Amino acid sequence: MKxxxxxxxxxxxxxxxDVFTTDNHxxxxxxxxxxxxxxxxxxxxVDFSTPDALKITKxxxxxxxSKLVIGTTALNKEHxxxxxxxxKNFAIVQSFNFSIGINILLDVLxxxxxxxxDWDCEITEIHHSKKKDKPSGTAILLKxxxxxxxEIHSLRLGGIPGDHSILFSNEGxxxxxxxxxxxxxVFAIGALKAAKFILKKQNGFFTFKDIIKxxxx
Amino acid sequence: MKxxxxxxxxxxxxxxxDVFTTDNHxxxxxxxxxxxxxxxxxxxxVDFSTPDALKITKxxxxxxxSKLVIGTTALNKEHxxxxxxxxKNFAIVQSFNFSIGINILLDVLxxxxxxxxDWDCEITEIHHSKKKDKPSGTAILLKxxxxxxxEIHSLRLGGIPGDHSILFSNEGxxxxxxxxxxxxxVFAIGALKAAKFILKKQNGFFTFKDIIKxxxx
Amino acid sequence: MKxxxxxxxxxxxxxxxDVFTTDNHxxxxxxxxxxxxxxxxxxxxVDFSTPDALKITKxxxxxxxSKLVIGTTALNKEHxxxxxxxxKNFAIVQSFNFSIGINILLDVLxxxxxxxxDWDCEITEIHHSKKKDKPSGTAILLKxxxxxxxEIHSLRLGGIPGDHSILFSNEGxxxxxxxxxxxxxVFAIGALKAAKFILKKQNGFFTFKDIIKxxxx
Amino acid sequence: MKxxxxxxxxxxxxxxxDVFTTDNHxxxxxxxxxxxxxxxxxxxxVDFSTPDALKITKxxxxxxxSKLVIGTTALNKEHxxxxxxxxKNFAIVQSFNFSIGINILLDVLxxxxxxxxDWDCEITEIHHSKKKDKPSGTAILLKxxxxxxxEIHSLRLGGIPGDHSILFSNEGxxxxxxxxxxxxxVFAIGALKAAKFILKKQNGFFTFKDIIKxxxx
Numbered sequence: 001m002k003x004x005x006x007x008x009x010x011x012x013x014x015x016x017x018d019v020f021t022t023d024n025h026x027x028x029x030x031x032x033x034x035x036x037x038x039x040x041x042x043x044x045x046v047d048f049s050t051p052d053a054l055k056i057t058k059x060x061x062x063x064x065x066s067k068l069v070i071g072t073t074a075l076n077k078e079h080x081x082x083x084x085x086x087x088k089n090f091a092i093v094q095s096f097n098f099s100i101g102i103n104i105l106l107d108v109l110x111x112x113x114x115x116x117x118d119w120d121c122e123i124t125e126i127h128h129s130k131k132k133d134k135p136s137g138t139a140i141l142l143k144x145x146x147x148x149x150x151e152i153h154s155l156r157l158g159g160i161p162g163d164h165s166i167l168f169s170n171e172g173x174x175x176x177x178x179x180x181x182x183x184x185x186v187f188a189i190g191a192l193k194a195a196k197f198i199l200k201k202q203n204g205f206f207t208f209k210d211i212i213k214x215x216x217x
Numbered sequence: 218m219k220x221x222x223x224x225x226x227x228x229x230x231x232x233x234x235d236v237f238t239t240d241n242h243x244x245x246x247x248x249x250x251x252x253x254x255x256x257x258x259x260x261x262x263v264d265f266s267t268p269d270a271l272k273i274t275k276x277x278x279x280x281x282x283s284k285l286v287i288g289t290t291a292l293n294k295e296h297x298x299x300x301x302x303x304x305k306n307f308a309i310v311q312s313f314n315f316s317i318g319i320n321i322l323l324d325v326l327x328x329x330x331x332x333x334x335d336w337d338c339e340i341t342e343i344h345h346s347k348k349k350d351k352p353s354g355t356a357i358l359l360k361x362x363x364x365x366x367x368e369i370h371s372l373r374l375g376g377i378p379g380d381h382s383i384l385f386s387n388e389g390x391x392x393x394x395x396x397x398x399x400x401x402x403v404f405a406i407g408a409l410k411a412a413k414f415i416l417k418k419q420n421g422f423f424t425f426k427d428i429i430k431x432x433x434x
Numbered sequence: 435m436k437x438x439x440x441x442x443x444x445x446x447x448x449x450x451x452d453v454f455t456t457d458n459h460x461x462x463x464x465x466x467x468x469x470x471x472x473x474x475x476x477x478x479x480v481d482f483s484t485p486d487a488l489k490i491t492k493x494x495x496x497x498x499x500s501k502l503v504i505g506t507t508a509l510n511k512e513h514x515x516x517x518x519x520x521x522k523n524f525a526i527v528q529s530f531n532f533s534i535g536i537n538i539l540l541d542v543l544x545x546x547x548x549x550x551x552d553w554d555c556e557i558t559e560i561h562h563s564k565k566k567d568k569p570s571g572t573a574i575l576l577k578x579x580x581x582x583x584x585e586i587h588s589l590r591l592g593g594i595p596g597d598h599s600i601l602f603s604n605e606g607x608x609x610x611x612x613x614x615x616x617x618x619x620v621f622a623i624g625a626l627k628a629a630k631f632i633l634k635k636q637n638g639f640f641t642f643k644d645i646i647k648x649x650x651x
Numbered sequence: 652m653k654x655x656x657x658x659x660x661x662x663x664x665x666x667x668x669d670v671f672t673t674d675n676h677x678x679x680x681x682x683x684x685x686x687x688x689x690x691x692x693x694x695x696x697v698d699f700s701t702p703d704a705l706k707i708t709k710x711x712x713x714x715x716x717s718k719l720v721i722g723t724t725a726l727n728k729e730h731x732x733x734x735x736x737x738x739k740n741f742a743i744v745q746s747f748n749f750s751i752g753i754n755i756l757l758d759v760l761x762x763x764x765x766x767x768x769d770w771d772c773e774i775t776e777i778h779h780s781k782k783k784d785k786p787s788g789t790a791i792l793l794k795x796x797x798x799x800x801x802e803i804h805s806l807r808l809g810g811i812p813g814d815h816s817i818l819f820s821n822e823g824x825x826x827x828x829x830x831x832x833x834x835x836x837v838f839a840i841g842a843l844k845a846a847k848f849i850l851k852k853q854n855g856f857f858t859f860k861d862i863i864k865x866x867x868x
Binding site: 019099100101104105108111112115116168169170171172173174175176177178179180181182183184185186187188189212215 | 316317318321322325328329331332333385386387388389390391392393394395396397398399400402403406
Binding site for chain 4: 533538542612
């Protein structure tokens with residue numbers, strides 16, 4: 001596919017460029033602060049930059065008739081209104097978490113939490129020592145998917161990008177489901193999956209969960 | 218119920234005797250190498266011994282009109298033919314693993330294997346050093362549920378009752394699903410569950426999955 | 435060796451009989467409440483019973499000129515005085531924890547804690563849901579061996595006999611040292627190791643640490 | 652210092668360039684397949700490429716009077732002979748693993764392998780799917796430190812930089828020592844440490860162990 005990147009000089013922007021081109025897709029639109037390089041009209045624009053960039057991104061989608069994958073965090077109600085309007089004519093995937101693995105786990109846990117209702121359950125998560133919030137946002141999402149009051153144990157150690165572990169146990173058995181983020185590339189790989197998903201859609205507002213659901217059918 | 222145990226002097230045979238009699242069932246048929254103690258006709262015969270014993274077990278089922286719970290590993294095609302023939306007249310539960318947790322995992326893996334199709338996958342299993350077959354029957358079941366050609370790594374260490382681990386990884390993430398049998402009693406408890414299930418059936422070939430399905434309805 | 439067991443009908447007494455006889459040692463003295471079976475003079479007497487039994491145990495050591503392995507918990511100062519007096523003529527191994535693995539870890543951690551002083555460190559421990567104290571006594575021993583103020587995370591899940599994990603991490607690496615108690619047999623195996631150690635000693639008061647140290651030389 | 656990199660376009664080559672230049676060292680010699688860029692004589696040449704490149708590396712060391720840090724895996728006896736000859740005139744650091752954690756583990760394992768002699772032991776290692784050699788050089792070093800004939804299980808999965816696990820188990824306990832390289836930068840950081848170490852040496856064949864020992868004094 002032909003793709004565009006908003007914030008292409010940023011940390012995740014670089015990873016998106018790397019992951020997409022490695023999969024043989026062609027960057028035709030590169031946007032960063034005060035800079036727009038337009039070689040062709042992209043099929044999909046990928047934006048993991050800042051909320052401020054959203055207006056430019058919207059204009060570019062309309063100009064080039066491009067679909068949108070947006071992973072920008074800290075979006076407010078106004079931003080969501082803008083995205084919903086845009087989604088009437090263009091297909092959009094929006095999510096605060098583009099890790100495929102975590103989204104799969106959330107989906108699976110929602111499905112199986114009932115089976116484990118008479119097993120004990122606790123969660124552990126490990127992140128680098130510079131992370132200040134406890135527990136992690138992802139651990140809270142996991143707890144919500146299990147839909148139960150349970151303990152979360154937060155370890156802060158060295159340079160760990162992000163480990164999450166859900167433990168279920170009864171008298172005779174232990175099941176542990178572990179997720180490890182190997183690197184930040186995770187989010188770029190998730191963006192590529194989202195871009196491929198959205199290519200097949202005309203318009204509409206989708207989240208990462210919709211991608212997982214379609215694959216699980 | 219009245220029950221029989223083939224291989225009653227073996228490690229799991231002893232646990233089956235223990236778990237069944239603790240639940241107030243009566244052992245009326247005890248079989249081991251060169252030894253058959255017949256006090257009465259059992260409702261169910263439980264066999265977790267060796268493939269060689271299967272012929273005697275079959276003869277005893279026919280003689281006593283008993284149903285069969287069979288957990289013997291390393292069964293080949295010929296053994297399965299024998300069981301299928303027997304199941305025309307007698308209800309049989311056959312499984313390579315009688316733990317609830319493993320059977321839940323098998324069910325989940327069948328549902329989600331499609332979404333992991335572009336992730337690498339390998340399996341590791343650890344069992345006590347006296348276990349002779351490699352890989353474990355359970356690891357083979359897990360591989361079949363994932364429905365892919367993949368490597369199974371078998372460790373034989375000390376007194377481990379049974380660990381199984383399925384690892385999925387792509388460039389940026391690792392998901393590991395681990396199961397631990399805390400003690401071998403797990404399998405005897407599963408055998409009792411199977412015996413109670415089969416008491417209500419006339420004939421037919423069942424697996425532990427059918428028990429889980431019926432329980433979850 | 436010829437050995438004796440005080441409290442041979444108790445849960446750990448039975449395991450001691452099992453582990454020692456499996457290793458081809460001969461039980462010649464069996465003691466329990468109101469019962470003493472004396473066939474011969476044991477080389478070593480093993481006592482994992484109650485503090486009340488200690489006086490009888492002492493008398494039997496003196497009568498048969500036997501060495502002593504004692505794993506009874508809740509010993510007080512008076513009991514220790516008695517043991518110290520006895521140790522002038524007979525070799526004794528006393529410990530509150532006969533798990534070989536935990537004692538090795540304690541020894542190793544004391545030696546290497548200095549090397550890891552600029553790595554982050556936390557401890558997790560998992561025990562069955564019926565265990566009431568948090569953190570486990572073993573976790574506290576591990577923390578003392580590391581000799582640092584660190585967090586201990588206690589999980590209470592199903593039927594886990596006892597997992598302990600020490601995690602060290604810096605910016606680029608993670609080292610995790612995990613210990614799992616597979617079953618209560620652990621303590622009987624440790625008692626056998628202690629009995630073999632003490633056979634070579636004339637007299638003196640030893641702990642499990644001394645055994646580890648001798649092996650590490 | 653002025654440094655050279657053999658295999659500078661490779662994955663680890665790039666990281667070495669990044670880590671050394673970030674620490675204000677100057678690349679003056681860059682070598683890759685069919686390409687040699689020589690700007691000046693390097694104080695140290697760093698080679699983490701392939702065994703085939705070793706002859707060129709040797710020639711360049713002699714031409715420029717450079718010391719050598721070599722982390723190439725899968726070296727055979729012939730390669731080691733070549734390195735030993737070279738070390739008569741030039742200081743060399745050779746290691747199959749340049750991480751501090753692994754080298755601490757090697758040291759600890761050598762000290763404690765004796766106490767585990769009646770425990771079963773196996774090793775597992777996980778690396779990214781592009782790593783071709785099996786088992787990893789590090790796993791071989793760990794095996795040598797344990798000084799025993801044991802099985803190494805090699806998993807090749809996704810983007811894992813490098814996990815190693817040593818499992819010891821007897822009838823009642825399991826001890827698992829796990830090491831995780833959080834990112835491949837670990838090895839480049841270790842290479843820089845080695846380069847600084849070797850600057851102070853005239854000649855001789857050193858390993859990473861010698862660096863650890865000197866630091867701990």
